[in-house]
Amino acid sequence: MAKFNTIDDFDVNGKTVLVRIDINSPVDPISGIILDDTRMKLHAETIKELSMKGAKTVIMAHQSRPGKNDFTTLEQHATVLSKAVGLEVKYVDSIFSSKARESIIALEPGQILLLENVRFFSEEQLKRSADEEATSVLVKTLTPLVDYFVNDAFAAAHRSQTSLVGFTRTVPSAAGRVMEKELTVIGNALENVQHPCVFALGGMKADDSITVTENVLENGTADYVLVSGLVANIFIWAAGYDIKSTNKNFIESRGYLDMVDKCRDLIERFGDKIVYPSDVAVSVQGDRADVTIENIPDASIFDIGRESLIKYSKILREAKTIFANGPAGVFEDPKFAIGTEDIINAIASSKGFSIIGGGHIAAATVNLGYGDKMDHISSGGGASIDMLAGNPLPAVVALEESKELFEGK
Template identity: 65%
Template structure:
């Protein structure tokens, strides 16, 4: 992997390197939220376990008593479940024993923490089983919650490695930074270094490929990177492309217009129209699209779009986008190009990823569906960085601060 940042770059938060963790009790927040079979409870994919294994293993190898806090899904979801399966998968991934306790701050959980030896690893119960966890409040307010009051006296250091959840002001992510020395884990550290440095020291030309269904997020990114001069070109795909086409005055068919309106994206159409006034030459939209005609893929020019749902960008657009991608020195991609779950409409996503993977530019892939598509098609090994957190990485690209990261920064002056 090519590295875009200087390894000695100054950072404004502490990392594991700043602490002697031997014989210390370290509370480690990770994000191992995984696809789970709702019937059997079996974890279907352990990618996030592997991701955090570096931090967990390093702490345990250095002699820390590693207490892991994590969540799985949220209340009301079918995969909202205990972490007993996660402990088993983590044990296999690390090739180390990971003990599990059915509690977060119960007497059993607190006793288990007190009885740990150096190098032990203990996974506490799903932190979202406790209702206070998911309330978005300030770090100061979160530091006064029951979880923090119960666990803080038992730990020496708090390490936050949950980059994927860093945009959330939840108790386990921000509360401990107010009361105990705190640091970023290796996943958090790597994500921030790569994303922030690639934005601040971007190599030109820089191309953003923005798609998927979360159009508001992508259009916020579009606005930020155009206004701050990061992006030379924005290639629009997915619902973002449909909104951009509509903003350009192109008839995309009544069903697609209604879909945009029903999603509440009228303001996003207005936003793109405003951006066109200054950046129209930099915002690229498809010259053809693939519509779903009775279950079949039909590629049509954007000046002849029938009243059918648009499910992908067209083959001519793919060719044009690939040419632009291959001229770039930096490429950011977020969101699939179409309904990639259907093989007929996966062509745009596949070919865009292939163009990025075979380009000479430094490539960063957002989390979520685009990352899953990259891994499923074997492109992950050819990308420079695949982010572990879609929401968190998008927030950074949109110019927002991450509350959990800000909490880590603030903790430097408190401990």
């Protein structure tokens, strides 16, 4: 039995349902045009189902954050979302003003309304407990107008913000279809791991990947962790190789200097279970140069080397369970995309159950045409990696607590 409610647990016919989704999308800074509708299509299932069941659906979402050049209104999102859902999505340029409240009250069963960018509300940026968020003006103002709260924003589930956790204390709450699928697929894969299980961890968020490495090796989930990207550079340094000042300074500039000792400890504890590159690709006057880790010049490491890829690919193809998160290098540059492309290709060729984390590696997987070769591509990089690290997701905890709070009421 699920620890949280789903849409199936509520009769939404004629009811007002507030739905939190994550349609944060790439936006052209000049034209304001949305460049990718992937997330709109993803949440269309939840929105359309609620509408077809007769709900008065009120959508809450965000776009970027204050200070960014793509921090904008959701007017364009309403247009794109309408096409994705196949139904009209009305838009109101307010979150909880009298205009927004009147628009919510005026909804008929089956109709859909998108509120303004929730991050225009300054308190949304605060990270507080669900009990504290429930006292915010946003929650107190909208609660009298809604019957149910549905959180479908798995990609933001690792955040404890007003629109994600506050309403779980004031109205019966449930997981939407995206949230439900993500938690079920990743949760089941972690609980029923088929061995050998391999984690391929790359990207720039080294602290997250290093935490995952420790967690999955400590609890026996992983047989091997293959590291790449900035994570690999830290492990290579920790293993006693001179990665030179350019790469050391970059690691320090990212605030990861303390991770070197952490990685050294992990190598001592887990040995060959942590696989780091034996060669890397550096940028020499803009060109790719593959060198062994014993002979790294004072140049930026932008990818793992070709010899390492042979080893990585073999391990991945023989795996029965694969979790991958983060690109192997600077894959935006074709010269340094080989590592990311080969790792994705190896995962796609494997007969094992594969889960691809969100973010850059998910985009690269789809762009390479391997989307249908993977068992699951997550919509949330940060949320999925927190799950892999064994960290509770605040938005999910809030849904679980809400089920207990409103049980029998």
